[in-house]
Amino acid sequence: MKYYLIVGEASGDLHASHLMQSLCRYDADAQFRFFGGDLMTAVGGTRVRHYRELAYMGFVPVLLHLPTIFRNMAMCKRDIVEWQPDVVILVDYPGFNLNIAQYLHSHTRIPVFYYISPKIWAWKEWRIRNIKRDVSELFSILPFEVPFFEVRHHYPIHYVGNPTADEVRNFRASYTESRQDFGTRHQLVDRPIIALLAGSRRQEIKDNLPMMIAATERLLERRGLTRQYQMVLAGAPSIDDAYYAPFLEGHDVAMVRNETYPLLSHAVSALVTSGTATLETALFGVPQVVCYKTPVPRLIRFAFNHIIHVRFISLVNLIADSEVVPELLADRFTLEGIAAHLERILPGGADRAPMLEGYAEVQRRLGDEVAPDNAARIMIDKLSQR
Template sequence: MTTINNSIWINAGEASGDMHGARLAKELMEREPDLKVMGMGGSAMEKAGCDIRYPMQMISLVGLTEVLPKIPRLLKLFGQIGDILKAEKPKAIILIDCPDFNFRLVKIARKLNIPVYYYITPQIWAWRQGRAKFLQKHVRKILCILPFEQQFFKDRGVDAQYVGHPLLDLMPLEELDTIEPDPNLVGILPGSRSKEISSLLPEFAIAAERLSKDFPQLKFSIARAPGIKEEKLRHFWPNHIPVTINQPENRYRLMRNSNVIMAASGTATLECALIGTPTLVAYKMSALSGFLAKRILNIKYVSLANIIPDKLILPEYLLEQATADNFYSQIRQWISSPESAQEVRAELSALRKMIGEPGVAERTAQIILDDINKG
């Protein structure tokens, strides 16, 4: 393939994508020192040596009401990126999640005959499975991060390869494995969004109050997410229940130190699962949103710790089930019956083996470069 220069465009639209994009860019440039990596991302990709043409904050939009006023600006942005791609003619474009933005870039790349690789694909197996046809038609290869995704995409004619979950590269699992859990510590992960915290943390606190009456020796520790102030967490936690607040950089240690955990649904529950700590998964949303989710989602479970093995390992308390009563009952069972918690740990150990080995960014970089270089 003839290219004007030896470059690759990576497009990431939010914090985790920026982090994973940075590791991938580093591996690409180590393998081809004269390779130039440019694109859209954040500070992590910039530190890794990427030429950030547009900051990812430009597309960090949530909700229809926020998107609509910015449509003219987004259309202008697509035009500008198209002009850059036309002028630079990178030898590949790598997209990271963000389907609503990145699917539009796929079309631009196709018109310019630039091959597209999708790393960390949108979870279309959960809903909008018809999007697989779009990927089959326009994307050269998909690099899957969940073991079952490869077969899902292959069944729909998409060239897909499983590389492992990028969390494996970020988590110091061997070091964490040496930490012995504290049998009296209950970890609390109330999430990273204000709505999650305001709806779940008060319920976690009520459960904690009841648990401390049953088990006076218990200690509670909350993991503070980046961008969330400690005062906000304490606002939803009663003063008479002692609690420590862990800083974001200590969250993995807290997950391992804890005997059991109450957590908001999200990436953190998969992290807890990989670390091996029994965790209850909680999620609340409005009645209307819950009704719509039940109608459009094509999944049995919400936590990847359950979706990947297709079995319920971590108990899920969703919508109207996300109550202090249910949280109390589940944690009480694990504490009063340690063998039930041990069964969960054994299941989580098997799950970790299923997810694969570290070195995800290295494998992904090599697969992409081999594929590009073969023509």
């Protein structure tokens, strides 16, 4: 069968590449055409556009690049119609992908499958109308989305397991490097590691990394622990060393690149910017504090309490449906707050054991299904029925 996939960022490229590999396992005649990245290209097929040509984040960048975005949308629609795939598989990236789904529903009979469902439970819940109308099958990787879609909105979906859990499980099963060897390879001192995961985008790093460093330094100095721990930053693949340099200058912070999983394998605690990294950190069993600076913090707190439809921002807490990890965002994002919570999750800290118990519940709720394999089998079955 012919599969047309559309992703808009690096995480989508990763998840879509694994899905493509699974589709190949169950469909020997699978053909791919896609808007995607290097990982999808390595699997095979024809890449029409790289996701870097689509990935504009934030109001101002999107506004400035509207003509490019509209050109890419129009080109994508034409290309799908010309190729006539058996299915179009959308991966996250709802701003672009839901527009494509609406067009295909209105102008073609090509079915639309959505892998990694849009997070409308947090924002823009009205999009459920578009999803019900335009999406033939919806595939979720978060277990709490099932009652949201099926009970609240009477729209059946497929929970297929969580690909991040798959990836962490596979990595941990094969990773054997000792902390000493990891430290030697990266020229680290022989001390327990406090990992800093400050995000993958420049604005996130600018907003969060300085406070992460300052709070950790304050705690270690105040408790006389400076020579007992070391800070190690997980460098984002798309950010060069020159961007990090001003934030690290004058501070005793090491950095490792493209090795977040090995770093988490050896960390004792972590400060983490909200996102998939919070779930990865939990799956490695590393106690964490979630840090996220926002503009106009009091307004954001008001919105969080009265407008946004979720209790939490971290995937860990959302999956557990309880506050397993502290979320220091908006008005709670303070130097003293981060330092205090970090102290409580270091070895011997009062919150460390309860947090690890919460992590066990998160893993139980995620299950041990292999998400791309499950999704591929269901997709092929649904397409065969059509």
